[in-house]
Amino acid sequence: MLDSVKIARRQSEIRQTLSGIVGKENPSEDETRQMDELDREYRSNETRYRAALIAEDEERREAGAELETRSESEWSDLVDQFELRQIAFALDEGKALDGATKEVVEELRSAGGYQGIPVPYGALETRAGETVSGTDLPNPKVIRPVVDRLFPNSVAARLGVQSIQIAQGEVGFPVATAGAVFGWQTDELSDVGAASAYTTSETSLSPDQTGGAQMVITRKALKQSGAGLEQAIRRDLNAVIGTEIDRVVVNGSGASGEPLGIVPGAATYGITSTAIGAVADWAAFRAEVVAFMEANAIASASAVNLAFTPAIWSDLDEALISGTAVSEWDRLTRHIANPAISNVIPAASAIMSANVQGIAPGYLGLYGGVDLIRDPYTKAGSGALVLTGLVTADFTVPRGLQTRILTGLAAA
Structure with missing residues (x-):
């Protein structure tokens, strides 16, 4: 007292x-x-x-x-201690949850919308050794991009796409399209310029797209040590969810339940797509960097994020400048550090993006956690357990001028 x-x-x-x-x-x-x-x-x-x-x-x-x-810190501490093996045993044997795992599940359930057992995205982070993570793991504060934390090699993360954790409902992103106009007086009594209305356009994320990751846990895996099962579940869910999120951010069709990605949605989002029709070289990328600068989107080439296919990397690395041992790849990386190389990018294409005034080139909305549902019947004959992890996500591009696409980068 x-x-x-x-x-x-x-x-x-x-x-x-x-x-x-x-x-x-x-x-x-x-x-x-x-x-x-x-x-x-x-x-x-x-x-x-x-x-x-x-x-x-x-x-x-x-x-x-x-x-x-x-x-925020208590939540991240709880997620660090979340044990996926408890979820597996709860679904398979009905074993009660306890400790931090129980607290996290109850917190997620309070938001509603789960048929099975909810699993936070942070729990899918691949951990080394211990079932309960140590203090050397990232400790996210407030809203940290989930793509960065879960899938470190994600192309979406390398392009600057920001992931937002959403409990429920829609999230809008108003972006200014017109505003103040500067003008000079033509004489002492004239106005300084015509007034202009401040207007915005809005894009939003909505929980309309749901996908599922399915995995089979064999009877042998269920009887193994906790750490072995823990890592197996993490690897499976981490790989399949991370790969699919990357794919839809770049190539999502916007149909058949998929969000609309950067490349198929270029016209919808107002993204400029340029057909090069030649072998990739630094000059092609430099022209797009100049276009970014002329649009007042960036001040230097280092502000650009870049991603392309392994074949384009090979062409750049092989093309030597006449009379030197310097390749086109060397010239490019002198200005744009650490480009992302991935087969997620369409063949003979490249994507360039920039973060402008704190606005990311794209936003990925992840709703709640992974809804893990048990199916003990499909593989009942072998004693295996089928798990379905439902993921609700959406993607949008708030301002098209922050992204540019190059196509037709022919092979050497």
């Missing part, structure tokens, strides 16, 4: 006692002496009470500052 509360209660007791004594017409000597003692104690307590309030106010401020960041 706080000292101020204890003192306040004692003051109340003193007042109550004094009121009883003061009401007597002829108090005894003992009662008179008691009034003097209680009066001195009351005055002393007033000083103590003010001092206690000052001390406790400082403690409250420190506690408040801690509470502002505690929820």
